[in-house]
Amino acid sequence: MTTDSLYQEIILDHYKHPVGRGLREPFDAEAHHVNPTCGDEITVRVRVAGDRIDDLSYEGQGCSISQASASVLHELVSGHRVDEAFGTHEAFLELVQGRGAVEPDEDLLGDAIAFAGVARYPARVKCALLSWMAFRDATARALAASGKESR
Amino acid sequence: MYDLESPLDVERVRKDFPILERRLAGDKPLVYLDSANTSQKPRAVLDVLADHYERHNANVARAVHQLGEEATAAYEGARDKVAAFIGAPNRAEVVFAKNASEALNLVANTLASGLAADPRYRLGPGDEVVITEMEHHSNIVPWQLACQRTGATLRWFGLTDEGRLDLSNLEEIVNERTKIVSMVHQSNILGTVNSVSPVVARARDVGALVLLDCSQSVPHKPVDVTELGADLIAFTGHKMCGPTGIGVLWGRSEVLDELPPFLGGGEMIETVDMAGSTFAPLPHKFEAGTPPIAQAVGLGAAVDYLSGLGMQAVQAHEQALTTYALQRLGEVEGVRFIGPRLPISRGGTVSFTLDGVHPHDVGHLLDEQGVAVRVGHHCARPVCVRYGIPATTRASFYVYTTTAEIDALVEGVERVKRFFG
Numbered sequence: 001m002t003t004d005s006l007y008q009e010i011i012l013d014h015y016k017h018p019v020g021r022g023l024r025e026p027f028d029a030e031a032h033h034v035n036p037t038c039g040d041e042i043t044v045r046v047r048v049a050g051d052r053i054d055d056l057s058y059e060g061q062g063c064s065i066s067q068a069s070a071s072v073l074h075e076l077v078s079g080h081r082v083d084e085a086f087g088t089h090e091a092f093l094e095l096v097q098g099r100g101a102v103e104p105d106e107d108l109l110g111d112a113i114a115f116a117g118v119a120r121y122p123a124r125v126k127c128a129l130l131s132w133m134a135f136r137d138a139t140a141r142a143l144a145a146s147g148k149e150s151r
Numbered sequence: 152m153y154d155l156e157s158p159l160d161v162e163r164v165r166k167d168f169p170i171l172e173r174r175l176a177g178d179k180p181l182v183y184l185d186s187a188n189t190s191q192k193p194r195a196v197l198d199v200l201a202d203h204y205e206r207h208n209a210n211v212a213r214a215v216h217q218l219g220e221e222a223t224a225a226y227e228g229a230r231d232k233v234a235a236f237i238g239a240p241n242r243a244e245v246v247f248a249k250n251a252s253e254a255l256n257l258v259a260n261t262l263a264s265g266l267a268a269d270p271r272y273r274l275g276p277g278d279e280v281v282i283t284e285m286e287h288h289s290n291i292v293p294w295q296l297a298c299q300r301t302g303a304t305l306r307w308f309g310l311t312d313e314g315r316l317d318l319s320n321l322e323e324i325v326n327e328r329t330k331i332v333s334m335v336h337q338s339n340i341l342g343t344v345n346s347v348s349p350v351v352a353r354a355r356d357v358g359a360l361v362l363l364d365c366s367q368s369v370p371h372k373p374v375d376v377t378e379l380g381a382d383l384i385a386f387t388g389h390k391m392c393g394p395t396g397i398g399v400l401w402g403r404s405e406v407l408d409e410l411p412p413f414l415g416g417g418e419m420i421e422t423v424d425m426a427g428s429t430f431a432p433l434p435h436k437f438e439a440g441t442p443p444i445a446q447a448v449g450l451g452a453a454v455d456y457l458s459g460l461g462m463q464a465v466q467a468h469e470q471a472l473t474t475y476a477l478q479r480l481g482e483v484e485g486v487r488f489i490g491p492r493l494p495i496s497r498g499g500t501v502s503f504t505l506d507g508v509h510p511h512d513v514g515h516l517l518d519e520q521g522v523a524v525r526v527g528h529h530c531a532r533p534v535c536v537r538y539g540i541p542a543t544t545r546a547s548f549y550v551y552t553t554t555a556e557i558d559a560l561v562e563g564v565e566r567v568k569r570f571f572g
Contacts, residue, residue, distance in 0.1 A: 006515065007570070038511050038527045039541035061541055063511035064571070127511065 006121060007064065010114035015064040020074035024057040029141035033134040035126050040066045044073075044134035048142045053077050053085050056135060063127050065118060070131035072111045082139065088112075089132055095119065096128045155554050157471045158464040165551045167193040167456075179521035182556045187339055187367060187500045187547030188525050189389045192453075196392055199452035203445045211444055212418060212435075226444050229451030230434070236454045237384070238375035239401055243433040246400040246407070247447050251366040252289040254385035254400035255333070257413040257437060258362055259293035262331065263300045266411035271358065274330055276302035281325055281332040281359075283308040283316055284537055287339050288530045290364045294333060303330065310537050314341040314490040321353050329359040336368040336384075340531040340545065341490030342473070342500035344368065351380040360406065366390060370457075370549075371498050372466040382406045388446065392550075393453035397446035400437070407433050414439040457550075465550055469499035472548045476501050476557045483564055489534070489543050499548035502529070505564060508571045510542040516570060517544075517563045524560070 023030075027045035034041040040062030047054040056078045058070045077085040092112050095104050100120045104113040118128045155161075165171050168191045173181045183191060203225065209218035211226045234242040248254040261267070262274045274280070280294050284307055298305045306324055309317045316334075325332055332354050337344045347363065354361045362383040368374055369384075370391035376384060383406060388397040402410075412419055412430055416439030421429040430436045457465065474494040480486050485506035491497045505513055514526035525545045528535045535542060546560055 007512075012571075039532070039535060040509075040511070041541075063509035065511070121515070124511070124515070 005117040006124070008114040008117065010111050011064060011068045014068035014071040014111065018067060018071040020055075020057060020078060021059065021071065022057060023059045024055060027055070027057065029138045029145060031134040031137035031141065033130055033137070035062070035066070035130055037126070038063070040127060040130055042066065042070055042131045042134050044070070044131055044138050046135065046138045046142050048082065048139065048146065051081050051083070053080055053082060053139070058131060058134075060131070062130065063124075065115075065124055065127040066130045069112075069115060069128045072115075073131050073135055076110055076112060077135065082143070085139070086136075089136055092132055093129065096125050155468075155471045155475065157468040159460060159468040159550060161468070161551065161553050164460065165553075167195065168551050169194060169197070171551060174521075176519055176521040182520075182522040182559045184546040184548065184552070184556060184560060185523045185525050186549035186552070187390070187545065189395070190370065190392050190549050191551065192394070193392055193456050195456050196394070196449050196452045200394060200445055200449045203448050208445075210441055222444055225448045225451070226442070229447040229454075232451040232454045233399055236458065237369065237401060238377055240377060241404055244401055244404050244407060246402070246434040246437045247442055248385075248398040248400055248437075249396060249443065250389075250398035251364060251385045251387040252293075252398070254387075254398050255290050255362070255364060256293045257400055258331075258333070258383055258385075258402075258410070259297040261410040261413050263297035263303075264411055265301070267409055269409050271330070271360075272406075272409045272411075274298075274301040274303040277328060278303040278330045279306050279326070279328040280304070281306050281308070281329055281334075283334045283345075284310045284533050285316065285338045285341055285343065285345075285531065286333075286335050286533075287364065287366070288532070290333055290335060291533070304328075308334075310341075310534070313492075314338075314343050314488075315496075316343070316345050318346075318349060321349060325350065325353045325357060325359060327357050329354070329357055331360040331362060333362040333364070335364040335366075336374075336379075337365075337371070337498045337500075338490070338531070338534075339367050339500065340502050340529040340534050340543065342497040342502065343491055344496045344498055346496070347379055347381065367498060367500065371469055373462040376401055388450040388453065391450075391453055392456055393450035394446045396443045397450045399450075404433060407437070412436055412439070416440040418442075460550060468550060469548055469552075470494060472552055472554065472557065473497065473499045473501065475554050476546065476548070476560075479557055479561045480564070483561060483568075485568060486564065489538055489540065499552070500545060501547070502543040502545045504540055504543055505567065508567055510544040512571065513544045513564070513567050516567045517560070520559070520563045520566065522556075522560055522563045 030045040032043045042060030044058045207221040209222040211223040234245045361381040363381045365384045365386040369386040383402040389395040419439040489502040510526035
């Protein structure tokens with residue numbers, strides 16, 4: 001099946017065995033995002049300690065791409081510095097919005113490079129980005145609440 | 152391939168649709184099961200469109216030259232064809248719009264405008280508008296907006312677990328305060344064909360108007376407006392072999408005459424003074440500006456094509472396909488139908504969920520096998536909410552659909568299960 005390019009083994013693994021799933025306390029801010037075209041939704045919570053994302057927890061429903069992407073997001077940003085996480089966020093956006101023309105940085109993106117194939121399916125880009133956009137929102141809110149400027 | 156008891160010679164019909172020759176997804180034949188979204192176009196319609204632009208192109212109703220007369224005759228000829236197709240008693244009752252959404256918005260907006268002389272055609276506080284939970288967003292949002300503007304109240308019929316309209320509270324929902332009932336004839340997501348007559352009868356008793364969204368019925372079965380008994384119906388050309396950009400509002404002349412104009416502009420006026428204007432008679436009162444001329448002519452050709460097949464035959468063909476699809480898909484473990492399970496009072500639109508696999512993933516994997524379906528909430532999100540699901544996979548059939556294509560769908564769904572199993 002040529003879908004192997006979209007449905008990489010890594011994506012299916014994260015879909016079937018999501019990492020860090022479930023909403024956890026305590027948290028500093030949360031964001032709920034929906035994809036109006038397909039009804040996918042996700043709630044992302046962040047706990048920020050100093051300049052670090054202590055925990056990113058999430059719960060949602062949707063297609064394999066949107067749910068696996070949330071699992072990969074958890075792996076990549078939990079425990080990392082906020083500025084690093086935002087850098088990863090930017091690189092992921094660039095990758096999936098790149099229409100297949102972006103060479104992914106594996107050191108930075110880890111498992112997320114498996115989403116390179118999504119870039120060729122405009123209808124699925126929103127699925128891959130759903131949790132990442134919610135993460136960005138929630139973190140910005142957490143930083144604003146703690147009096148720090150969001151980047 | 153199962154030998155279908157259909158009055159249509161499907162292999163011959165398929166030769167009329169050039170796009171069905173396409174191969175995709177690694178040289179697989181196109182299996183197009185998304186006709187409820189938009190239908191494919193037969194050669195006859197494509198030729199008429201090209202011929203119009205190549206030989207007869209001019210603006211309508213204002214040119215004195217020969218091309219203008221030809222274009223006008225073709226445009227007005229299309230109106231005659233559409234009027235005959237739906238059994239309209241009077242050709243002036245057929246108003247061309249951009250699509251069904253615009254036709255529905257025309258009614259909602261003119262009622263909300265408060266400009267009608269007769270209070271029966273003015274919405275205001277204390278008035279009620281009735282819709283149903285199975286409407287397309289295009290028959291929900293215009294009424295929400297109209298109610299917001301006027302202070303009228305929006306009410307709706309609910310749905311049964313079987314995917315039918317729940318009319319058990321008909322007398323309470325449609326009452327003396329009801330100004331209009333606007334409901335779908337055949338659901339674009341459930342496939343349900345609604346029983347219109349009890350609603351029409353009740354609406355008559357309380358003096359309310361009835362508007363039917365026939366976008367999914369006119370393309371698929373014989374529809375006669377006098378038999379339906381509604382005051383107004385809306386449908387669109389692109390779902391019935393016609394081009395995009397052309398829709399139809401039919402209304403009884405007494406009703407359309409009372410409604411104020413919708414859009415202002417050229418061709419919809421009688422005379423214009425700086426202080427005010429008077430308006431053209433039907434149907435031109437509702438056709439401001441240069442209309443979609445070629446698209447209307449194309450719709451006329453589509454009507455000719457469908458009439459040539461015979462709408463009884465079209466309906467029987469789709470009925471047989473639906474029976475076959477419900478049976479074959481129903482045998483797949485994990486498939487749950489959203490909509491009537493039995494092929495009774497339902498059309499050839501079959502929505503389902505597959506245990507453990509999101510419709511987006513189903514649709515994507517089917518596409519990789521050349522099978523085109525629609526996935527999502529199908530612009531009828533309240534239906535998904537009602538049945539506690541985020542989305543469905545929807546296969547929809549038309550005159551060119553074969554049982555082999557339904558077999559390909561079933562085989563595709565089995566492959567999706569194996570992939571995610």
